[in-house]
Amino acid sequence: MLIYAIVAWYPSQVVLQNTIERVQKFAAKLCTNDFTSSYLALLEKLQWKPVNQIAMEKRALAMHNAILGHRKLPDQAVMLCKDHNRRRTRRTGHELELIIPASTLEVVTSSSLNTAKKIWNNLPADVAMISDPIRFKNTVKGHAVYNLLTNTKIVGRPELRI
Known part of the structure; x- marks a missing residue:
């Protein structure tokens, strides 16, 4: 239930995400009966994933479903750059790049939808172009995509700080 809710939270509410990560850390210690190993x-x-990775996966899947038309979003909430003026946007290497509104307001730039768009825009081209939902889901759930997005500072790694 908590992991389901984390996707809807604004990324600026990192304190709540870190709290859930701490709960998972404590649960991992209880499940393994190991209170000395690192998180x-x-x-x-346990073959568990960090909560932040699960949130990243769910956001990428939500954008994939919206682009393929499997999920309805309000009009113009998700617009492809090729449908709009590409001069004002940075190209990332795939044709399905989404428009992110230009703003200096933290509430706009860190909204859940815009964070999902940033994740989507920074996916490798070969991953973003996968049209099969199951294959896309399996690819995004791999550690390679998470590591790539954390290396480019698109997604944080609170599990390293806890």
Whole structure:
């Protein structure tokens, strides 16, 4: 239930996300009865994913479903750059790049929808172009995509700080 709600939270509410990550850390310690190992070692032992990775996956899947038309969003909430003026946007290498509104307001730039758009725009071209929903889901759930997005600072890694 908590992981389901984390996708809807604004990324600026990182305190709530970190709290859930701490709950998962404590649950991992209880499940393994190991109170000395690092959190990352416990996650690997249990084959669990960090909460932030799960949120990233769900946001990428939501954008994929919106672009394919499987999920209805309000008109013009998700617009492809090729349908609009590409001069004002940065090209990332795939044809399905989404428009992110230009704003200096934190509430706009860190909204859940705009964060999902940033994740989508920074996916590798070969991943973004996958049209099969199941294959896309399996690809995004791999650690390679999460590591790529964390290396480019699109997604944070609170599990390293907890």
